[in-house]
Amino acid sequence: MATLLEQAEVGPEPTSADLGRNPWALAGRRLRRNHIALAALGLFLLIVLLCLAAPLYAHDVAHVNPFPPNLNGHTVVNGKVVPIMQQGGGTLHLGETPIGPTWDLGHYFLGADSTGRDIGSLLLYGGRSSLLVGIGSAVLCSLAATIVALLAGFFGGLVDTLLSRLMDIIWAFPVYLLAISLATELLTHSSGFQFGPLHVSASSLWTPTAIIAFIYVPYVYRPVRGQVLSVSTRSSWRPRSPRARATCG
């Protein structure tokens, strides 16, 4: 009976049209046929482009500096100059309320926050941070897991055992609790922390990126190690004993 790994390798039966095509072309063809996936891809690319264009939007379209407070600033709404922070009404006149969305790209499109900053610009800049953390952590995780899995799968034996047990230890922690614990320790030092020769400031996005990458390494490590074992077993480079191939992971 085929092992689970061998069954997983098989995949759907190829059609005659698929024969002779390379995998990338096949994937592209399937994507072009899936209109919902195409629409989602288009939306994603639009978001990425808008976020990358955040400095352009803030400087040349909205004409704002999005980061420092702007409590005493003014903007134009319907042709009239109005304060960004507007005093409360009634008899007490308590409070200062930021203006809401103007739907004017050049003047506080989505309104202002409680310190008078342009929400539209902040949203785009925030998107850059989200993309950086998301893509960065995925790349870091894949890279780290691949390297570790290659080492474990290629060398086998004690190296494989030690690395696999290390991954098991990380995997044993509930993933969100581990992330929160690491974040609490690493992000609460106002002066940042030293990592060997590297100094990482407290506000650096590399810290959450590294944390997210770290906690998901075991999840990527296992299938990659499995593939490495499979390839190395079938190739003539490193014959494997049946016992080693059957090792869990």
Place this chain on the structure above:
Amino acid sequence: MTFPARSARLQPRARRHPRFRRYSRLSAGAASLGALTLILAACSSGSPASSSSSSSSGTAQAAGHKGGVFTILANSAFGVADPAQNYTLQQWQLLIDTHDGLVGFAKVGGVAGAKIVPDLATSVPTPTNGGKTYLFHIRKGIKFSNGQTLKPSDFVRTFERQFTVPGPTSFYSGLVGASKCSTKGCDLSQGVVADDSAYTLTLNLTAPDPELMDQLSLPFAFAVPGNTSLKLTGNNVPPGTGPYMWKSYNPNTQAVLVRNPYFHVWNAQAQPEGYPNEIIEKYGLLVSDEVREVQNGQANEVYDGDQIPSDQLSQLNSPKYASQVHVNTLTADWYFALNTRQPPFNNLQARQAINYAANRAAYVKIAGGSSLAAPTCQILPPNYPSYTSYCPYTAGSDHTKWTAPDLAKAKQLVQQSGTAGMKVVVNGTNDQVGKALVEQMISDLNSIGYKATPQLLSTSVQYPFVQNSSNSAKWNVGWSAWYQDYPAQSDFLNVLLGCGTIHPNSDASPNIAAFCDKSIQSKIDQAESMEATDPNGAATLWTQIDHADTDAAPWVDMYNPKQIDFLSSNVRGYLWNPQWYILIDRLWLS
């Protein structure tokens, strides 16, 4: 005093809680009984009840409103609970309900609340011996909440603890023997003479002090049992003689006050019987959530030291909250202290530069707008003795009030000081308004060439953190606020900027900037000594000191705030006391 967070000195129709429903039936019955009693008394005497029977009418009125659990919501706790050290309005508003001093500010609303009346003493004494000796007769039959009987000798321990804990000792440093007191020990046997058989207490001073009665009215001088530890009691509050006692205090969750079973009214002006059966102060919510809970009737008060976010304040303009919102003028400062121990602000030009650059209009907006704050440059607040409007750090030539920042002048001073490009850490609190103030200060600093970063701490630890000199290397600009302890110029100018109020390695060192100018200090000492003999001369000298301190720029003074109290719709009996602000135990729940 200052608010923690807001540091020391520093809520449609209520839903009925099952417990409250029971108390409301009881209180309704008691109210009827009380009313009947009043009617019968009036009929039999043929005249209105006189003020001399304030105890009996106070008791009848109290009986009519007693009951319920009054819940206060605060963003964070007030730090250490030991009354010998805690210098926060937040705890003081509760301590005045659990403890008493020899004398106290009348617990009434309006200007009458600034009057000092006898409390545990039978009368306010007239000094003898050239103003250096005060003889107090102590009331008999008063018990602490643990059942111990109050004796005059208990006050000896009270004053000793001011030096051994330590507290802000400058208030009582005039007692004979105080100069030799320290955290290692204190012998005030000459300065605080107790006679437990005659039930008298004599205070002997090294020099006349016209502010002594004010200082004895502060919680630092509230009586504690004579066997109270000389060391800091941490979060355990020693027993007191007030109408309430501390059932528990957990700075992570809440403080609970319950009725003191041994209390009886001896002077309703100083210490009346409280209305709520229990007072709970809960911690941990965002201020915006506190407002929502009070709006929904889930709690009764947003702690008046918590700054309601400016955009949420706008909701309170609605006519439906008209009876729940109370705005009062304060004698207070909100400011950023400049750390004069560390560069760049050990340099006068650097300190003056940030004063010129500070956008005080922006700080006022963060505080809630011009209806709740007025920009200021100087130390003394308006309507305070010796106040004369003065602001050198403004654009334009009118130096009586602030109009706008002067960035050109600020940048010039930064260049002259040689501190351009230096890193600056701005310390503040992590509540919504605290963060906004810190962000604005960072923006002001960056605009004149510094590289500023934030350091946000919980409100319960921020004030002790910036006071303690062991943290001095970790911050350069530290937020704080100060509300009068009592209406005396020294309470701002000497307590906050005097050389004697720098206590190294102590969490009670209110001169946060560590500012000490010997020439200004000598004028302070002179003004204090002139108070009794030449009050007008002293007042003029205090004005000069205020202006000199402003010129030396140990602070960036932002604004003078007004106080806003937001209460739930079922709260009645609101009183504004100029010393203690809202009188919590005088509120009742309808």
